[in-house]
Amino acid sequence: MAPTLTLCVLVAVGVCIVSLILHRIFGRSILDNIDGPPSNSILTGGFPLTPTSILCIWPPQENLPAFFDPDGWDFQQDLEENYGEVVKIRGLLSVCRQFSLLSTQRNSKKKPEQQLYVFDPVALQSMIVQQSDAYEEHPIYMKAYGLLWGPGIQSSIGADHHRYRKIITPAFATGKIREMIPLFYEVAEKARDGLISPFVSHGPRKLDLNNILGRTSLEVIGRTSIGYSFDSMIPGQDTRNEYAETLKELFPTVFKFKLFFPFLPRACEIGSAAFRRFVVDMIPSKTLHRARDMVDLMERKATQLVMEKKEAVACGQLDIEDDSKDIMTLLLKANLTAEEGMFLTEEELVGQTGIMISAATDTTSSALDRIFHSLSLRRDVQDKLRVEIVEAPEHMDYEQLGSLPYLDGFIHEVLRLCVIRRNTVTEDNHSFVLGYPPVTPVMNRETVEDTILPLGTPFIGVDGQQITSIPVPKGTTIYIAIQTANRNRRIWGDDALEFKPERWQNGKAGAQTERLCGIYGNMMTFLGGGRSCLGFQFALLEIKVIVSVLLRSFIFSPRR
Numbered sequence: 001m002a003p004t005l006t007l008c009v010l011v012a013v014g015v016c017i018v019s020l021i022l023h024r025i026f027g028r029s030i031l032d033n034i035d036g037p038p039s040n041s042i043l044t045g046g047f048p049l050t051p052t053s054i055l056c057i058w059p060p061q062e063n064l065p066a067f068f069d070p071d072g073w074d075f076q077q078d079l080e081e082n083y084g085e086v087v088k089i090r091g092l093l094s095v096c097r098q099f100s101l102l103s104t105q106r107n108s109k110k111k112p113e114q115q116l117y118v119f120d121p122v123a124l125q126s127m128i129v130q131q132s133d134a135y136e137e138h139p140i141y142m143k144a145y146g147l148l149w150g151p152g153i154q155s156s157i158g159a160d161h162h163r164y165r166k167i168i169t170p171a172f173a174t175g176k177i178r179e180m181i182p183l184f185y186e187v188a189e190k191a192r193d194g195l196i197s198p199f200v201s202h203g204p205r206k207l208d209l210n211n212i213l214g215r216t217s218l219e220v221i222g223r224t225s226i227g228y229s230f231d232s233m234i235p236g237q238d239t240r241n242e243y244a245e246t247l248k249e250l251f252p253t254v255f256k257f258k259l260f261f262p263f264l265p266r267a268c269e270i271g272s273a274a275f276r277r278f279v280v281d282m283i284p285s286k287t288l289h290r291a292r293d294m295v296d297l298m299e300r301k302a303t304q305l306v307m308e309k310k311e312a313v314a315c316g317q318l319d320i321e322d323d324s325k326d327i328m329t330l331l332l333k334a335n336l337t338a339e340e341g342m343f344l345t346e347e348e349l350v351g352q353t354g355i356m357i358s359a360a361t362d363t364t365s366s367a368l369d370r371i372f373h374s375l376s377l378r379r380d381v382q383d384k385l386r387v388e389i390v391e392a393p394e395h396m397d398y399e400q401l402g403s404l405p406y407l408d409g410f411i412h413e414v415l416r417l418c419v420i421r422r423n424t425v426t427e428d429n430h431s432f433v434l435g436y437p438p439v440t441p442v443m444n445r446e447t448v449e450d451t452i453l454p455l456g457t458p459f460i461g462v463d464g465q466q467i468t469s470i471p472v473p474k475g476t477t478i479y480i481a482i483q484t485a486n487r488n489r490r491i492w493g494d495d496a497l498e499f500k501p502e503r504w505q506n507g508k509a510g511a512q513t514e515r516l517c518g519i520y521g522n523m524m525t526f527l528g529g530g531r532s533c534l535g536f537q538f539a540l541l542e543i544k545v546i547v548s549v550l551l552r553s554f555i556f557s558p559r560r
């Protein structure tokens with residue numbers, strides 16, 4: 001290492017250590033009284049100040065890797081069982097945050113590394129519904145969405161977000177989605193034929209169900225959102241185009257940079273977009289350049305799709321008054337009648353196209369993966385479901401799809417618990433099934449003002465006193481604990497961790513006295529309030545159609 005660089009690194013490390021010591025001595029926070037798992041990492045602020053621990057700077061954070069680990073079951077379980085329904089988590093790089101390099105909000109009343117993990121139903125209701133203006137989408141994720149897709153509903157807050165939501169919501173009205181059901185069947189049946197065809201031509205063989213479910217979800221949203229086919233779904237052929245490939249690779253590529261995410265809000269403020277682009281071009285990282293090229297490709301494609309649609313409308317090839325058109329046509333139509341300042345610009349239509357396709361594809365396909373995985377492990381559930389489906393009409397309409405009680409209970413239960421914990425379930429012993437919701441076990445928010453978080457279930461603070469509400473300083477990161485809320489024993493009962501579709505029959509589950517503020521089934525899978533999932537009905541119908549089509553033709557077993 002060059003001497004100057006070595007000196008810079010030493011000075012930076014020295015400054016961090018001094019800051020950390022000062023911070024630990026003088027930095028009091030009103031969140032100190034909330035209990036949470038201990039941290040031993042130098043960069044999370046929870047480390048014991050010994051010479052050995054000072055050397056031990058990796059991993060850079062203690063709670064978060066365990067927290068976000070796909071197999072972090074014990075950690076999540078520990079949070080649920082050993083603390084109150086609001087838990088303090090130690091976040092990333094607290095030392096650097098002292099210098100506001102990472103912090104998105106300057107605030108003296110809290111230690112920036114302290115974050116709250118919330119599953120108390122009253123607290124959730126306050127954050128998501130009553131006091132929602134005080135809790136915004138986390139700036140890191142908003143910036144990330146903005147960089148990936150451009151301006152749109154998921155990369156906006158406040159008035160802009162209200163505007164997007166107002167113009168997009170009618171495209172998801174029940175009447176519109178009901179008309180999409182025949183298309184759901186068309187794509188699901190192509191998927192079924194694609195699965196059957198290799199058996200017919202080559203006899204028994206292994207198939208990649210995960211691949212075909214991903215292709216099916218993308219094709220459904222391509223056709224319904226913009227009237228575009230990404231994949232001819234020709235049996236036996238993987239005919240996906242470049243956009244589809246890119247979409248599949250995008251998140252795994254981008255998440256290789258997850259340690260740098262906290263720098264995004266500040267980094268996006270440095271210089272012009274052209275300058276930032278120049279910096280990205282200059283950084284010698286193949287992966288970064290791959291991510292850049294993927295974003296470019298997706299933007300080009302979305303722009304092309306929007307332009308084609310606009311031209312088709314302009315030259316009369318597409319009748320915008322015809323209600324049975326895709327979501328983009330509905331947005332173009334809504335634009336025509338929108339009040340001043342309420343319509344979507346071309347750039348926003350492009351951003352929205354990318355967001356919509358991404359929001360609908362990974363979510364639904366991972367829910368479907370978990371559904372077929374659960375079915376393969378629970379032959380009893382699979383058989384019972386098949387009996388109900390086979391007795392129903394082959395092509396069901398909206399009402400019929402909603403009227404199959406076991407299918408409905410099964411989908412609710414998968415979306416409550418989802419994927420099966422590895423090594424806990426066998427075909428013989430199926431009583432214990434745990435899982436993650438399909439999008440993420442948590443959603444991030446950040447307080448944009450000082451606020452008070454009320455609690456439904458008071459708990460004892462670190463000082464031994466009862467806490468009935470928590471003053472939360474501006475700039476605090478909050479995790480909406482979707483997964484933990486969905487299996488909170490106080491709400492769901494002692495069998496909360498068991499996979500029981502029957503619990504939904506006769507309206508038993510979902511009608512508990514303790515309410516969660518989610519829009520679907522008294523659970524948080526699709527969130528609630530002003531940022532809840534706009535496509536939840538779409539997703540439910542799509543899933544029901546695909547499950548009913550595939551269960552008629554196949555018996556699913558676990559891979560041997």
Ligand code: HEM
Binds near residue numbers: 526
């Ligand atoms: C099982 C499937 C799905 C699940 C579990 C799911 C879940 C969610 C969740 C939790 C959010 C809130 C995100 C946040 O606050 O950052 C969300 C937002 C959203 N979802 Fe879904 N989603 C699913 C499928 C879909 C589908 C199929 C579509 C579209 C056709 C869709 C469109 C959206 C949109 C547009 C938003 C942004 C809403 C806003 O910011 O106001 N989702 N979804």
